[in-house]
Amino acid sequence: xxxxxRRRFRPLGRRSWLAAFVSGLLLVGVCAATGIAGDPFAAxxxxxxxxxxxxxxxxxxxxxERPAGALPFDMPDPAALRAAGPGRLVFAHYFTPYPLSxxxxxxxxxxxxxxxxxxxxxxxxxxxxxxxxxxxPLPVAPKGGDWEGANLRQEVRTARxxxxxxxxxxxxxxxxxxxxxxxxxxxxxxxxxxDFRIMLxxxxxxxxxxxxxxxxxxxxxxxxxPAAHRLDDGRLVLSPFKAEAKDVAWWTRTLDVLERRHGxxxxxxxxxxxxxxxxxxxxxxxxxxxxxxSRSHTGQEGATADVRRAHALGKxxxxxxxxxxxxxxxGVYDEAGNTATLRATWTRAIxxxxxxxxxxxxxxxxxxxHFAPSAHNGHAYLDLSSYYxxxxxxxxxxxxxxxxxxxxxxxxxxxAAPAGGQQRLMSLRRGSAAARDTxxxxxxxxxxxxxxxxxxxARSSYEAPAGLHSALLPLRTGTGSARVVRGGTGTAAAxxxxxxxxxAPVQDLQYYAVTSGREVPSCC
Numbered sequence: 001x002x003x004x005x006r007r008r009f010r011p012l013g014r015r016s017w018l019a020a021f022v023s024g025l026l027l028v029g030v031c032a033a034t035g036i037a038g039d040p041f042a043a044x045x046x047x048x049x050x051x052x053x054x055x056x057x058x059x060x061x062x063x064x065e066r067p068a069g070a071l072p073f074d075m076p077d078p079a080a081l082r083a084a085g086p087g088r089l090v091f092a093h094y095f096t097p098y099p100l101s102x103x104x105x106x107x108x109x110x111x112x113x114x115x116x117x118x119x120x121x122x123x124x125x126x127x128x129x130x131x132x133x134x135x136x137p138l139p140v141a142p143k144g145g146d147w148e149g150a151n152l153r154q155e156v157r158t159a160r161x162x163x164x165x166x167x168x169x170x171x172x173x174x175x176x177x178x179x180x181x182x183x184x185x186x187x188x189x190x191x192x193x194x195d196f197r198i199m200l201x202x203x204x205x206x207x208x209x210x211x212x213x214x215x216x217x218x219x220x221x222x223x224x225x226p227a228a229h230r231l232d233d234g235r236l237v238l239s240p241f242k243a244e245a246k247d248v249a250w251w252t253r254t255l256d257v258l259e260r261r262h263g264x265x266x267x268x269x270x271x272x273x274x275x276x277x278x279x280x281x282x283x284x285x286x287x288x289x290x291x292x293x294s295r296s297h298t299g300q301e302g303a304t305a306d307v308r309r310a311h312a313l314g315k316x317x318x319x320x321x322x323x324x325x326x327x328x329x330x331g332v333y334d335e336a337g338n339t340a341t342l343r344a345t346w347t348r349a350i351x352x353x354x355x356x357x358x359x360x361x362x363x364x365x366x367x368x369x370h371f372a373p374s375a376h377n378g379h380a381y382l383d384l385s386s387y388y389x390x391x392x393x394x395x396x397x398x399x400x401x402x403x404x405x406x407x408x409x410x411x412x413x414x415x416a417a418p419a420g421g422q423q424r425l426m427s428l429r430r431g432s433a434a435a436r437d438t439x440x441x442x443x444x445x446x447x448x449x450x451x452x453x454x455x456x457x458a459r460s461s462y463e464a465p466a467g468l469h470s471a472l473l474p475l476r477t478g479t480g481s482a483r484v485v486r487g488g489t490g491t492a493a494a495x496x497x498x499x500x501x502x503x504a505p506v507q508d509l510q511y512y513a514v515t516s517g518r519e520v521p522s523c524c
Contacts, residue, residue, distance in 0.1 A: 072404035085393030092362035107139030130506030152188035166197030243270030293320030297340030319354035338440030346388035380513035420505035
């Protein structure tokens, strides 16, 4: 049974790594709130004035392009990928509450650090679950001038470099900060790459209107911008999240207003939380279907049936691909199995013939589901995703030309009780795989080689084949590392800089990641 996830909308929650900025050690901290309700500037008289550009070197991740040798293969440029798979599009779900910076302050003292990564942030409202977040965007230096636009352009460049065709833009409100940020993102996409597309995704768990005309007018305003995703025949793609929150008659009126009042023909691609109950009734007004999907490495069996159901109805299918899911403020998590969920969901998209893919999510740090470069994962998940994305688009697995390792583990045992007084703990979502305590060494090798590993005080080695191979090791306290050796020479090495502790201040059940293809961010 394919288990869908009920999503949003709650305060942002994450944990604090502020001490990491100071000492370079991992602080098991906390974060902030989720969503519109947690917008730090919604009730405070507007956004803060931009901070002055800080002197000195930029923070890791600031305007960084993908360095040569970051990936195990030579990735085609965006134009070549688009030409190789013109009908196969990959989007990443963009969540407006978590841009690279909320206030243009120095990362060690910005809103993320002060309020989203600490249990006592935002006047302690997230203290019961140890803080809203457990990670943050890879920090950027303060900028002068249009700093918000500059940061959004950086996110577009990062996504494009990973082979992503565009963002699905979660429309949380039709006014205020999130609406303004949505418009800024549309402009950022246009200015970086006219071919980078923004698919409009009204969030029906959050929008506060029952009037089809109100939504149609807002969609028309964004849809008039050049970056809005349209099909080759000119139709604007509209893909509402939890489309079943309104019935077919309501959506029919919305689409009719778009055409009669604004002259906009649409391709309706509803995203359901319960596809099976709604696919047939929505089929007459739909161009395609999608769903939010499962974030456990098991439970992906239903994805094949979903694709077949959509195609049998003559609709395209947008497959959800995910890394993991851990939500402190909602008290729930899925067992992702290190990188197993990422690999399983991409495999389903490839083998089952999905037409489009949606990475769920680009940057929802309150769900812990982000592919975007972050303080605790660097570019590891995004880089690994590019390997599968290239296969999805070109139809051929890319040739591995350099040995590369991806290491993942948690920083605490799944059953560990936090020591910091956290009252609400996360438990496994129904239908998830059982919790496990493992370090994964995922190798992509040009030829067979020996992989030498250290986990805490335990050292071992094994023979890994050419290509992609996953090895699981028991989680132990301390740090983990791996090294590829061939012919007596080391070719690739990676070390997780996040020590595993028997007990930590707050519960954190996300997997942390590092790749041998890049330097570990010095911020954490």
